[in-house]
Amino acid sequence: MLQELSITNFAIIEKLNLSLDQGLTVLTGETGAGKSIIIDAIQLLCGGRGSSEFVRHGEKKAELEGLFLLEDEHHPCYDQAKKVGIDIEDAQIVLRREISANGKSVCRVNGKLVTIAIMREIGTSLVDIHGQHEHQELMNAASHIRLLDQFGDDEIAQAKDNYLQIYKQYDETLKKIKQLSENEQQMAHRLDLIQFQLNEIQNANISLNEDDQLLEEKKRLMNFEKLFESVQIGYDALRSEGKGLDWVGLVMNQLETAAELDSEEYGSLLESVSNCFYLLEDVAHQLNHALEGLEFDPERLNFIESRLNEINQLKRKYGSSIEEIMEYAATIEEEIETLTNRESHIENLNRTLKSLRQDLFLEAKQLSELRKKWATKLTEAIHHELQQLYMDKTVFEVRFVVSATDLDEKRDPFQKDGVDILEFYISTNPGEPLKPLSKVASGGELSRMMLALKTIFSKHQGITSIIFDEVDTGVSGRVAQAIGEKIYQISIHSQVLCISHLPQVAALADSHLFISKTINEGRTTSSVDYLQAGDQIKEIARMISGVEMTDLTKQHAKELLQLASTMKQI
Template sequence: MLQELSIKNFAIIDELFLSIEKGLTVLTGETGAGKSIIIDAINLLVGGRGSSEFVRHGEKKAEIEGLFILDDHSHPCFERAQGFGIDIEEGMIILQRDISISGKSVCRINGKLVTIAILREIGSTLIDIHGQHEHQELMNEAFHLRLLDQYGSIEIDQALKSYGILFKKYEQTISRLKGLSENEQQMAHRLDLIQFQLQEIQNANLQLNEDEQLMEEKRKLMNFEKLFESLKTSYGALQGEQKGLDWIGLVMSQLETAAELEKDFEPLLESVSNCFYILEDACRTIRNEYDSLEFNPERLNEIESRLNEINQLKRKYGGTIEGILEYSSKIEEEIETIINRESHIEQLQSKVQQLQKDLYLEAKQLSDLRKKWADKLTKAIHNELKQLYMDKTVFEAKFIKSSEMYKNDTIQPFRKDGLDVMEYYISTNPGEPLKPLNKVASGGELSRMMLALKTIFSKHQGITSIIFDEVDTGVSGRVAQAIGEKIYLVAENSQVLCISHLPQVAAMADTHLFIMKETIEGRTRTTVKTLEYEEKVTEVGRMISGVEITDKTKEHAEELLQLAYTKKEI
């Protein structure tokens, strides 16, 4: 859950620190006080789109930081964080985001710099922000199938993965077939080009690591004079009359005499003798190397020419000799394919037909699973809608297209997610036919439909925190009461933050935060206050009646709070 939230220099917030509890936290206040600004800040914290407009006027940057506590070590956040090399210790994860006046963002997760994409990837496992705009997603039929797949969770996900692996092979095969079926003139031009390239590479007769060996030989040739002089001087210092070996030989001879007189000198004699023989061997080696040195300016020119040839091939076909040879093998295969084009086309056509059959079987299995889960989802939504006073509403996850429609077709319109096209249909009044959701639902009905779905999916998603941003728009009375109770039920599975203008929802809160703005020294700022019981009565009363709060209003507010406490205990 989101345990602590810090916001600095964000919009009209100069500095704000929130400690957020488990359960249902409701944010209320006058319109424009800054409730949605807090949600905007959280949205940016988990990877939402940023802008310099969020930076408080006169400041250089806005800073947002959130501490999340994960009690369940199987939470998907752990796996995703590990994939990005982010350590999570003691179940604590800290997200940070700074937005400068220039619009640039700096993102960190547990102190590690990350991209916005990674922040969004991690953030999506922690917080689900649900606002009025999401009603638009509910109106989009493409969103409906994704919701169903999410509901089917592991079972549908496994079938989708199996289908996806096969679909990828199908796409690759189709692409190869299309490439071979292109204009013959283009194919002939391509064949001429790669045959020339292959001949050029083969004529070079490249050997692995040849360039490295040539560079080493070139280095020796270019340093010939220094090397020659160095070996000559070394040999001259060791070999000859009155030179190094001569003097050490003299030392060894004298120590032999000393050892004959006194045995204590024998170890010293042995050491000097060993050194003499080692130096003698070294001297012979230096002489051999010295004698073998031969400066060949023509060989240096040959090396330069060969390296130049290799470098030109590298620029054309690969950065290394290995890369050039790999490219050579690749175009050699392509040449063979083009020359034997007709037979390859027949093979690919046969492979496409087989893949279509296999894909259809996978799509059929996926479609059958979706229909099974669609029935379960329909029953679950009817149950939730009944509790939201939409018991007369008929809901159906209707398959506009499915695998059955293409059973006898030779070519099926396979897509990345299968053959199914599904849309939610409803009838809100008895006797009325089922129609697409986006054609018949009002704002209040959409709010309830969304909440019904969210109640169902909160049990399957494992999201740490859910935020409802004025999703109760367009409802009142007993429906508002039912929505408050439903949001509270969602909070039993996930921490919930909810912005609301409904007293029925506010009364269900475990924690009630009152958002207000004030002007200090000519600047507007947003502040937050956690309400105690009496303050909560006053605020709920204000939400019921408006500005003027009478004793009767307070009685009504207290009654609403007591009713909420009773509901929570059930």
């Protein structure tokens, strides 16, 4: 849900901070007070198209920020954020957008700079804005198959997963066949190139960690004089006359005498010194051996330089490490074998493809049959919702343009979502033919149609917040009451923000925000008030009567609130 919204220097809004709750939040106020401006701000925050016109006159930039809480640990936002390296902690995501007076935008998600496209991808999974003239997802025919799959829940999800597993193998096999069936001249050029690369790697005869070992040896040779001097001084300090070992030996001899006189007091000390003496003597022996073996070999250094240069050349071409170079060599060796025996590989792949096609066709038929079953259930659910919205004459249909049952095994219509092509059709008047939902004119009937769909799909879409911008325009009376009840039902499953001019809708609000504008020192500013019980009655009475408010309209407002409260408890 959208928990906090901050708007600064946006249109006629100078500074506005909103704390929003779950359930239904209704925004009311006079026309032009700034209700839709708040929705515009949310839309821009979620990646909508912005311009310098949104910046408050005389200011350098407009600033928008929203804090969203992700209550579902499987929310698509997690995957979307992970793709672009954004961390989500404590199930919170913050969207921030700045629009400067010159029209430039700066977008951030959880503090990280992102493009408008990334912000839009994340934003649209958080908020769904539906206005009187905006069709959005439900009006997009391409999204209908996904909505039906969501309605079918686990049953369709399992069938789709079974299909998808085979489809991935099928698609990969098709790509391999296409690659091997390309122009013969291109294949010959490719074979020559990778054969040359493999020969170059094999002739180098590299081994794992060889470069690290050579670098260590190079370091020793380049610092030979300093190394020799250090070892020689260390050896002399131990073995030269009157140096370390002589003095430690003297201590040992004296402790031997002391231990003979008092072994209890000096025996352990003698043992410790004796151990040190023999350890140091062994170190001196090893240092002497090292000195004998130290020899500067300029030819060896030249060889190491040359070998490291050869390895670095291979790294520039085939990988950043010897391990990557060897992995690349193994990959192209396999490719060489495939290209050399291209015809037999194509034949094997075609046999595999034929088997996969048969399996995929069976899975596609199963998926198609399940979709048709759930399409019937969806049709029934839609008709039930439409009856409650006084559209009992409206006919809804999920029409399959193409399905697996219409195909034979020789065709290849397989796509990631199956073979089905479907679209939602409706007829709002008796005797009129069914038409695609995407082509139905907007208006009161369309608003009710959309609400019926939203009531059902809000349980399945996973959208954090749904915004209705005056979707109740053009209706009144019992239809207005029905629309209000539908919007409230949607708010049970998703946070809903609704701009409305209908008192029946406002009465159902869990939170009621009143938007007004004032003029101060010649500047217009919008402000928001959270209405409590008494003020809410006055605002609903204003919505009923207009300018003049009477005791009768106040009484009517109270009755609406009481009816709304009763409806919520059912």
